Amino acid sequence: MTTFTTHAASIQEAADYIRSKTELQPEIGLILGSGLGILANLIENPVSIPYEDIPHFPVSTVEGHEGELLLGTIQGRPVIMMKGRFHMYEGYGPEVTAFPVRVMKNLGVTGLLVTNAAGGVNTSFTPGDLMLLSDHLNLTGKSPLIGPNDSALGVRFPDMSEAYSRRLRAAAHDAAGKQGFAFKEGVYAGLLGPSYETPAEIRMLRTLGADAVGMSTVSETIVARHAGLEVLGISCITNMAAGILDQPLSHDEVMETADLVKEKFLGLVLAIIPN
Numbered sequence: 060m061t062t063f064t065t066h067a068a069s070i071q072e073a074a075d076y077i078r079s080k081t082e083l084q085p086e087i088g089l090i091l092g093s094g095l096g097i098l099a100n101l102i103e104n105p106v107s108i109p110y111e112d113i114p115h116f117p118v119s120t121v122e123g124h125e126g127e128l129l130l131g132t133i134q135g136r137p138v139i140m141m142k143g144r145f146h147m148y149e150g151y152g153p154e155v156t157a158f159p160v161r162v163m164k165n166l167g168v169t170g171l172l173v174t175n176a177a178g179g180v181n182t183s184f185t186p187g188d189l190m191l192l193s194d195h196l197n198l199t200g201k202s203p204l205i206g207p208n209d210s211a212l213g214v215r216f217p218d219m220s221e222a223y224s225r226r227l228r229a230a231a232h233d234a235a236g237k238q239g240f241a242f243k244e245g246v247y248a249g250l251l252g253p254s255y256e257t258p259a260e261i262r263m264l265r266t267l268g269a270d271a272v273g274m275s276t277v278s279e280t281i282v283a284r285h286a287g288l289e290v291l292g293i294s295c296i297t298n299m300a301a302g303i304l305d306q307p308l309s310h311d312e313v314m315e316t317a318d319l320v321k322e323k324f325l326g327l328v329l330a331i332i333p334n
């Protein structure tokens with residue numbers, strides 16, 4: 060397994076490389092989850108930078124995930140978008156999966172929109188629902204902040220009492236309402252994967268207060284909060300979690316549902332970005 064260095068000098072080199080490719084100074088970062096790459100179509104005049112070209116960047120390996128950074132504007136706002144993200148189940152440490160967030164911060168980003176495909180744990184959810192993350196459960200057993208703290212990046216013990224911005228959630232609900240649509244809102248449990256959970260694990264997660272479950276996002280959000288970024292999280296509920304419906308889970312189903320909600324998703328992101 061290749062090792063990656065994620066310290067300040069690596070962040071700087073990655074950010075400098077990106078700066079050498081475009082003069083655009085992004086304010087908003089977006090991370091696209093499985094099947095949600097369609098959001099990349101929203102960017103006007105995108106500059107594409109393959110992950111493999113960026114110093115210290117890992118390279119994503121999973122089917123349905125692409126590996127490029129896109130910089131451009133959405134609704135006139137300068138954005139940087141990760142099309143394809145890194146997961147701990149690929150073998151990366153949490154600090155590697157969240158490295159791009161630190162690069163975004165270095166480039167000037169102040170707000171981060173994280174999206175993911177997730178399984179519905181809350182039985183009132185339906186596949187195709189979009190859920191704003193009110194909070195998360197980091198059940199990966201790890202933190203991207205383990206190790207010496209670089210105080211230039213953030214404090215040793217970052218506050219997580221408002222991991223997902225109340226202000227941005229209110230703005231997102233508002234934008235949805237204007238489009239005659241309602242977001243669900245709930246707690247996202249982030250697990251290692253890559254196997255989906257057992258029905259017993261899903262009952263446990265429900266008892267613990269989870270509404271949705273997935274294999275990403277938590278390490279990115281922790282690093283974003285460490286860096287002082289405001290975070291908005293949206294889960295696309297692509298399927299019900301194990302044991303709820305009498306049917307097996309598959310990545311194909313995840314991709315199919317994500318594809319079905321793409322128009323709704325695009326409209327909402329367009330409406331949210333100006334905020």
Ligand code: 6GU
Pocket residue numbers: 176177178179250252254255256272273274297298299300301308313
């Ligand atoms: Cl049910 N579990 C996990 N861990 N990730 C998912 C999922 C379930 N559905 C989509 N992604």
